[in-house]
Amino acid sequence: MLLRNRTDLSAEAVDTLTGADQQASPSSAASIAPPFTALEEPLQVAAGDEYAQLRQLVKQAGLLEKQPAYYARKFVLTLTMLAAGLAFLALVDNIWLQLVDAVLLAAVFAQMAFLGHDAGHRQIFRSARRNDIVGLGMALFLGMVRTWWVDKHNRHHSFPNELGKDPDVDIPVLAFDEKDALRKKGLFRIIVKYQAYLFIVMLSMEGFVGLRLAGIQYMFRKKLKYPVAEPLIMIAHFAAYLGLVFYLLSPWHAAIFIVVHQVLFGIYMGAVFAPNH
Numbered sequence: 001m002l003l004r005n006r007t008d009l010s011a012e013a014v015d016t017l018t019g020a021d022q023q024a025s026p027s028s029a030a031s032i033a034p035p036f037t038a039l040e041e042p043l044q045v046a047a048g049d050e051y052a053q054l055r056q057l058v059k060q061a062g063l064l065e066k067q068p069a070y071y072a073r074k075f076v077l078t079l080t081m082l083a084a085g086l087a088f089l090a091l092v093d094n095i096w097l098q099l100v101d102a103v104l105l106a107a108v109f110a111q112m113a114f115l116g117h118d119a120g121h122r123q124i125f126r127s128a129r130r131n132d133i134v135g136l137g138m139a140l141f142l143g144m145v146r147t148w149w150v151d152k153h154n155r156h157h158s159f160p161n162e163l164g165k166d167p168d169v170d171i172p173v174l175a176f177d178e179k180d181a182l183r184k185k186g187l188f189r190i191i192v193k194y195q196a197y198l199f200i201v202m203l204s205m206e207g208f209v210g211l212r213l214a215g216i217q218y219m220f221r222k223k224l225k226y227p228v229a230e231p232l233i234m235i236a237h238f239a240a241y242l243g244l245v246f247y248l249l250s251p252w253h254a255a256i257f258i259v260v261h262q263v264l265f266g267i268y269m270g271a272v273f274a275p276n277h
């Protein structure tokens, strides 16, 4: 209920609250001292406005502060792992070692998706443009249409888990309540009947299809925030990703590598996002 009242809040406050899992590093928790003294202070908000009170507590506790050191560490670690993963791929010729590398690079891609998420919330820098640049950079690594994701994600946070309004619970192959399940027809109805078992399969397709298809459709139908850069980023991603994998590995190894990499990337990302909804 609290989250629904967010439309009157600044984007930053909303975003930081919802992205709290990314921010709550031990160091940040330690820097909030003492954590709940704010409770004893009189709150400068209208009585009964629970969300405003919560927001004020969060602000007083310092949780909306930017964390440049945390993100600097995260970026250095993630990009170093990416470089190490690519270097390893260039050096080994054994398929099993290449698949171990696919596991590592799936984790690296998921970490980049989380950084892209935080940049979408303008959580990393104060400047919107700098956050956009990071977001576009992550879109280049992951092969995503940035405007599509930001649009979808904003609607998700405006109406979290509200059927008919939150695009993240408007998925043809999943039903989120009985009425939703009964509305499904044909093949979708059969899939929904077994959705608990098929869920992991669906997550595994998230990297391959989920992130790409809807974004590409969006690109042809709606206005992009960066109409020149975003299509170029998509083309550059596929050229670089496929070019590099097929250049470094033999064709069969490359095909197996891509499947394992994308499936694990989707499962990792989905396993983080699904329980957080």
Ligand SMILES: [Zn+2]
Residues within 6 Å of the ligand: 018, 019, 117, 121, 153, 157
């Ligand atoms: Zn979010």
